[in-house]
Amino acid sequence: RKTGSHLDVNQLPDALPEHLLAALEQERVKKRRIRDREYNRRSRQKKKQEKMAALAGSSHENIQYSQENTLDEREEQKKMKQKEYSRRSYEKKKMKASQQDLRSQGEIEYDKRKAEVAKKNKKIQQSRLSSHKHYFKKKAIKQLEESLLFDNRDPPDCSGSERNKMYLEGASSQALVREPINLRMTAFADLTYGDQGL
Known part of the structure; x- marks a missing residue:
């Protein structure tokens, strides 16, 4: 059934x-x-x-038209993607270059400040050294004067160059003069007149 x-x-x-x-x-x-x-x-x-x-x-033309539009859209999207990629790459390189410039500028500024600080420290050190030299020079002159006074070799009242000359002549004319006294007088002349000579 x-x-x-x-x-x-x-x-x-x-x-x-x-x-x-x-x-x-x-x-x-x-x-x-x-x-x-x-x-x-x-x-x-x-x-x-x-x-x-x-x-x-027609249906055939419509299908072909759709395919062409699809291809055009794909090409346009591809171009847009390439353009966006190029733009991002350029911005990235630009940012990197800017960072390098800032880093270089910072290093230059740091070196400049370092040089200024070193220059100031050198001036301070030279000033301190000059002060120390002046102090020890005065101290040495005072000690030499005291030692000469202690040896009873005070010259008559005359100018500095004549007094220095008398010291040296007196020290060289006497054969029994002790060497430390002669050395002290020579040092006194160097400290007093330096490179000016007698």
């Missing part, structure tokens, strides 16, 4: 049970709904194709 899917409900005998008749009616309604959905889908697709054909002139 054939299944219910191939039977017409109107041709069935009245002797079928109610539940079987209801099942057959549900099957018929289900198939009709599936057929209606498929018909509606095909209708929408056909309308869409007709609309695209109307815009492009």
Whole structure:
């Protein structure tokens, strides 16, 4: 016997049970709904194709037009990406160069300040050294004068150059003069007149 899917409900005998008749009616309604959905889908697709054909002139031209647009869009996107990449690379290089310039400028400024500090420290050191030299020079002169006074070798009242000359002449003319006294007088002359000579 054939299944219910191939039977017409109107041709069935009245002797079928109610539940079987209801099942057959549900099957018929289900198939009709599936057929209606498929018909509606095909209708929408056909309308869409007709609309695209109307815009492009034909379905073939529409497909070709879409493909060309797709290629153009891809090329445009590729160009935009390359342009953006180039811009970012340029900004990155520019930032890196700016950072190097700032670093170089900072190093130059640091070297400049370092040189200024070294120059100031050198001046301070030279000033201190000059003060120390002056102090020890005065101290040495005072000690020599005291030692000469202690040896009872005070010359008569005369100028500095004559007094220094008398010291040296007196020290060289006497054979029994002790060497430390002669050395002290020579040192006294050097400290007093420096490189000026006698």
